[in-house]
Amino acid sequence: MLNPVVTQISVKAATFLLAAEEAPGAEEGGGGITSSPIWPSSSEMFWGILSFTALYLLVRFVLLPPVQRIRNDRAATIQADKDAASLARSKVASASAEVEDQLAGVRGEAQVVIDEARAEAEAERQRLVGRAEREVNAMRELAATEVSTERAEALASLRPQVADLAVGAASRVTGRSMQSSSVRSKVDEYLANPSNSN
Amino acid sequence: MLGLEYPPIENLVEWPNYFGDGQIWALNKIGIISLLALIIPTVMFLVSKKELVPGGLQNIVEGVVEFIEDQVIMPAMGAQGLKYLPLLLTMFLFIFFGNLFEVIPTFQMPANARMANPLFLAVLSLVVYVSIGFKAHGFAFLKDTAWPGFVPVGLRPLVGLIELLTVFILRPFALAVRLFANMLAGHILLVTFGVLCISVFTAGIIVILLPLTFGMLVLLTAFEIFVSFLQAFVFALLTAVFIDSSLNPAH
Amino acid sequence: MSVLTSIAYQVAEVAQESFTADEAKQVSGAAGAGMAYGLAAIGPGIGIGYLVGQAVQAMARQPESAGTVRTNMFLGIAFTEALALIGFVVFILLKFA
Numbered sequence: 001m002l003n004p005v006v007t008q009i010s011v012k013a014a015t016f017l018l019a020a021e022e023a024p025g026a027e028e029g030g031g032g033i034t035s036s037p038i039w040p041s042s043s044e045m046f047w048g049i050l051s052f053t054a055l056y057l058l059v060r061f062v063l064l065p066p067v068q069r070i071r072n073d074r075a076a077t078i079q080a081d082k083d084a085a086s087l088a089r090s091k092v093a094s095a096s097a098e099v100e101d102q103l104a105g106v107r108g109e110a111q112v113v114i115d116e117a118r119a120e121a122e123a124e125r126q127r128l129v130g131r132a133e134r135e136v137n138a139m140r141e142l143a144a145t146e147v148s149t150e151r152a153e154a155l156a157s158l159r160p161q162v163a164d165l166a167v168g169a170a171s172r173v174t175g176r177s178m179q180s181s182s183v184r185s186k187v188d189e190y191l192a193n194p195s196n197s198n
Numbered sequence: 199m200l201g202l203e204y205p206p207i208e209n210l211v212e213w214p215n216y217f218g219d220g221q222i223w224a225l226n227k228i229g230i231i232s233l234l235a236l237i238i239p240t241v242m243f244l245v246s247k248k249e250l251v252p253g254g255l256q257n258i259v260e261g262v263v264e265f266i267e268d269q270v271i272m273p274a275m276g277a278q279g280l281k282y283l284p285l286l287l288t289m290f291l292f293i294f295f296g297n298l299f300e301v302i303p304t305f306q307m308p309a310n311a312r313m314a315n316p317l318f319l320a321v322l323s324l325v326v327y328v329s330i331g332f333k334a335h336g337f338a339f340l341k342d343t344a345w346p347g348f349v350p351v352g353l354r355p356l357v358g359l360i361e362l363l364t365v366f367i368l369r370p371f372a373l374a375v376r377l378f379a380n381m382l383a384g385h386i387l388l389v390t391f392g393v394l395c396i397s398v399f400t401a402g403i404i405v406i407l408l409p410l411t412f413g414m415l416v417l418l419t420a421f422e423i424f425v426s427f428l429q430a431f432v433f434a435l436l437t438a439v440f441i442d443s444s445l446n447p448a449h
Numbered sequence: 450m451s452v453l454t455s456i457a458y459q460v461a462e463v464a465q466e467s468f469t470a471d472e473a474k475q476v477s478g479a480a481g482a483g484m485a486y487g488l489a490a491i492g493p494g495i496g497i498g499y500l501v502g503q504a505v506q507a508m509a510r511q512p513e514s515a516g517t518v519r520t521n522m523f524l525g526i527a528f529t530e531a532l533a534l535i536g537f538v539v540f541i542l543l544k545f546a
Contacts, residue, residue, distance in 0.1 A: 037207050045314035046222050047229030051236035052292050060284040063243035070248045207545045273520040372531045379534035432527045
């Protein structure tokens, strides 16, 4: 099925890449019992024990202490920072409470000021409105007296002419002269009494 | 069907020595990885800055330490276990970096897929938790284990035997085998899909299947990174749990 | 182990009787290894499924205790998984050792 030469080459390649070129069963160091894949080889164990012991001593006395020291330092620093942070937080809380108190006082004062200002403004408004009303009333009265004065003046100025007209008209109607002062005074009297006219 | 020729398992897990054949200090790829699992965490810890505001590598280093504290020690032991931080951290780092070389090119081999490191770590865990038990309770630790007071008298020999077996044999055995077998299985899985990819690539028309096998290989690589982490975590967590059960044996 | 091996041996004999002894041993070892791992995977598979399901349910009911539940879940998975992994080791032993 498969070219045996190719197979041989491929297995050679696999063996070269992944495994030792030859089975060294006979050349195991030290150990008497060999050629089982399970039995431990004493030379491998020698190097393993050597490496492990060296690594343990190094870790115990050289490698681990600095790491542990820096980890403890970090834990201490973190703890200190945490404490400082909680201290600062409590400080902030008290300060903010203080500020809150002050704010409440200031707010009350402001309220008082606002109320006062509002009351003053209200009084001012009342005063202004009252004054304006008074002025308006005064002006209105003034206007009313002016109107009546004018009217009286107009009537007074009209009266002689109306009397003349009435006398003239009566002269035409009666056909004789009525230039006497008695007639004239009567007409004036009539006109002066407005209840007789419309 | 494909004429798949799987390499023998010895070729997958056993590596030639670079020097010192036949000697105890014979160094092969597993030894190199063990040394790298020592060097990489050391360099990481040394290079990372030590500043109050962490950044970059320092984040990773402190994250690892914090992970061991919060996810391993605190759930298993509580605050009394914080003094075992160096041991558990070392176990985690050593196992994790040993595992991680499973997916790092040019290595492609987890150090813990050989029995040597898991066996040593499991025996170390056994020694640690037994000695902590003796230190905390004296001889009563052994007595409480073999003759447990919390069960009826008639059951005590049986339960005591089971407890002894569990504490002294099954726990380290399971620790070692869990780590070893997980990593070996992952390695074999990756090798299998690698070989499969190459075989499909050279198999004429069947090459159209290559996206499937290669995609699976990529997915498995990601999964093996997760397994590397998980096994290191579980090993450290179980050690912590065993130490806790030695400190407080009446459960 | 030996029972599985003998069963696999019989399977191999039935399948093809012209094996040499060495091939038969290899085939029966492989078949036994496969059976060992397959059987060892059944129980832990069910167990881990049940365990994770219950853990997810617990986390959904009490999200505030999710951390503890997750840790205990990983512990339980580790203990349960060990059985399957022992099966895997037996597989390796049968197949290669």
